[in-house]
Amino acid sequence: MGILPSLQIALSPLAILAVLTLAAAAADSSIFDLVYKGCANQQLTAGASADDVASTLLSQSSASKFFNTSSPDQSIYGLFQCRGDLSSSDCAACVAKAVPMWSSLCGAALAARVQLVGCYALYEVAGFPQVSGNQMLYKKCGSGSGGGEGFEEQRDTALSSLQSGVAAGRGFYATTYQSVYAMAQCEGDLSSSACGQCVEEAVQKSQVECGGANSGQVYLDKCYASYNYYPNGVPTGGGGGGSGGADGGGGKQTERTVAIVVGGAAAVGFLVICLLFARSLLKKKD
Numbered sequence: 001m002g003i004l005p006s007l008q009i010a011l012s013p014l015a016i017l018a019v020l021t022l023a024a025a026a027a028d029s030s031i032f033d034l035v036y037k038g039c040a041n042q043q044l045t046a047g048a049s050a051d052d053v054a055s056t057l058l059s060q061s062s063a064s065k066f067f068n069t070s071s072p073d074q075s076i077y078g079l080f081q082c083r084g085d086l087s088s089s090d091c092a093a094c095v096a097k098a099v100p101m102w103s104s105l106c107g108a109a110l111a112a113r114v115q116l117v118g119c120y121a122l123y124e125v126a127g128f129p130q131v132s133g134n135q136m137l138y139k140k141c142g143s144g145s146g147g148g149e150g151f152e153e154q155r156d157t158a159l160s161s162l163q164s165g166v167a168a169g170r171g172f173y174a175t176t177y178q179s180v181y182a183m184a185q186c187e188g189d190l191s192s193s194a195c196g197q198c199v200e201e202a203v204q205k206s207q208v209e210c211g212g213a214n215s216g217q218v219y220l221d222k223c224y225a226s227y228n229y230y231p232n233g234v235p236t237g238g239g240g241g242g243s244g245g246a247d248g249g250g251g252k253q254t255e256r257t258v259a260i261v262v263g264g265a266a267a268v269g270f271l272v273i274c275l276l277f278a279r280s281l282l283k284k285k286d
């Protein structure tokens, strides 16, 4: 039994740190939280880099919510898009976080895309888009149930207004219907008809993929749609980010990465619970 107390002392600062981290993650998600990353498998050729594109995007990120650019020699194309309800300072802060993640998460990949809760940024070799049109890049469905028919009706009503809403709302629209908050956004260079089509597809996918789940987020190449169910009322400001557990499927490398991260967090959480349990047993003995 002698080994346990010393183990407890050695590990408890770590345990407390882990608890704090988990508590922070459980609170309303920050606009800086990573949603997914996509990295091309191939590397950029020697000498090529996304640095020029990165610095142009960073310099434009407090002036607009969307910006696209090419490197001086036109070899690399890149863009950022901030969520429509962010202030310009939040947009700039979000882009400042996302752009350096290209290299920290993807190395010198031929193309990289980083989606945070509040913004996304991508680059690719000009003229060679890595994905096309309305392809689904990532989805996440809540692990809880919305609680049946009443919920699904509310959810579908909220979602059905997104398509017309984005077209009228210059590419971003958020709405609350009873207990459901729904949001959609298109990439800034999409025409309003292309945007409406993209969002229609994202909405259908979120209904099909997430079924009766209490939240859903579907990210296509050019747009995304999400909904969140708040049985005790939608918080003012809408809550913005997603909640609920990750859900596999959809067939992309990016999702596996996210699943591993979530799995890692769950493992840490389990370890913490074990430690706390061991500690409470020891306390009782004292």
Ligand SMILES: *[C@@H]1O[C@H](CO)[C@@H](O)[C@H](O)[C@H]1NC(C)=O
Pocket: 068, 069, 070, 077, 189
């Ligand atoms: C930005 O996007 C628009 C629309 O897709 C395109 O016409 C334009 O050439 C892009 N700008 C750059 C610098 O690539």
